[in-house]
Amino acid sequence: MYHILVVDDQQAEIDAIEWLIHKHALPFSVAQANDGEVALDYIRGHPVDLLLTDIRMPFMDGLELIRQAKVVVPDLKVLIYSAYGEFEYAQKAIQLGTVNYMLKPIDVKEFLKVFHSIINILEDERLQREKDELLIKGFHKGVAYEKEKLLFDLLQGRESDVHYEERVAFAGLNHLSNKRMYMIMIGLLNHFFDLHHAEVFEYLKSTCKHEMLYLNMNEYQSIMLIAIDPASTISDNQQELMAYGNWVKEWLETRFDRRSFIIVGRPIDKLEGLHYEFTQMEEIMNFRFFMDSSVVCSKDDESIHDHLDDESIELMLKDIYTSFT
Numbered sequence: 001m002y003h004i005l006v007v008d009d010q011q012a013e014i015d016a017i018e019w020l021i022h023k024h025a026l027p028f029s030v031a032q033a034n035d036g037e038v039a040l041d042y043i044r045g046h047p048v049d050l051l052l053t054d055i056r057m058p059f060m061d062g063l064e065l066i067r068q069a070k071v072v073v074p075d076l077k078v079l080i081y082s083a084y085g086e087f088e089y090a091q092k093a094i095q096l097g098t099v100n101y102m103l104k105p106i107d108v109k110e111f112l113k114v115f116h117s118i119i120n121i122l123e124d125e126r127l128q129r130e131k132d133e134l135l136i137k138g139f140h141k142g143v144a145y146e147k148e149k150l151l152f153d154l155l156q157g158r159e160s161d162v163h164y165e166e167r168v169a170f171a172g173l174n175h176l177s178n179k180r181m182y183m184i185m186i187g188l189l190n191h192f193f194d195l196h197h198a199e200v201f202e203y204l205k206s207t208c209k210h211e212m213l214y215l216n217m218n219e220y221q222s223i224m225l226i227a228i229d230p231a232s233t234i235s236d237n238q239q240e241l242m243a244y245g246n247w248v249k250e251w252l253e254t255r256f257d258r259r260s261f262i263i264v265g266r267p268i269d270k271l272e273g274l275h276y277e278f279t280q281m282e283e284i285m286n287f288r289f290f291m292d293s294s295v296v297c298s299k300d301d302e303s304i305h306d307h308l309d310d311e312s313i314e315l316m317l318k319d320i321y322t323s324f325t
Helices: 011-023 036-045 060-070 084-095 108-155 162-171 172-176 191-205 235-258 269-284 297-309 310-323
Strands: 002-007 027-033 050-055 077-082 100-104 179-187 211-214 221-228 260-264 296-297
Touching: 002 011, 002 036, 011 027, 011 108, 011 191, 027 036, 036 050, 050 060, 050 084, 060 296, 077 084, 077 172, 100 108, 108 162, 108 211, 108 269, 179 269, 191 211, 191 221, 191 235, 211 296, 235 260, 235 296, 269 297
Parallel strands: 002 027, 002 050, 050 077, 077 100, 260 296
Antiparallel strands: 179 221, 179 260, 211 221
């Protein structure tokens, strides 16, 4: 359904046009205006696909209405109708970019011919827009996929691809070279991220005040890559991210009744540094049962091994057994 605005200072003319549109089931909803000023105000506040206007009207004539309406909606389709003696005005209107014109009194056959011609134009443009939107959506999906694949490769230490620089550029990650990056690793004991990916991503995106990339590594583990202006101090960043990690942990417990273990990584200056920090964080994650806190900073990883004793191992095994039974 398209939207037409019919403009004429004679209400009977507008009523006749609207009656013809409904009678012949033309795909238009109809709005009305009795002068150019009212019509222009309507165009400024409402979507209009087709403007059908008389030439001679009080306050603002049809030609001026067309000029100003085209400023508001440059691709607006315009159809004029005028008396035979006003053909010179019709010619001027055509120069302003009108689709077509009709003479008064309206001939029904001519009316239908002109309207079907305009409908075909509107349909062709709609189909082209839909095609363009699909192409753009496909392109964005391709970029999102390449970004995710590249980050996986970087985390796994597989960035030595001969096309690495091109991949970074295509994925839109070049700007990260001017940022200080931090990883936050979120781990759970049970299947979780495969079931709640969308909700977790939306929560993290809406609560993280910095640029954030998010990856589900598997059902039990996900990674946030946070990019921060390097002008800030490292200690401030880590304190802020530790506090944020506690916030995320509390949300997971409140929203899903799930126990989580969260690691805040050390600062990374370049994408190639992701792999080393990821492996360090993975090692800490493997020893999460020995940790006193469920939110830790990877720079404190040396303290982990202080907890390795027979009693801790026994408690860990019991915790693992309980989690999977």
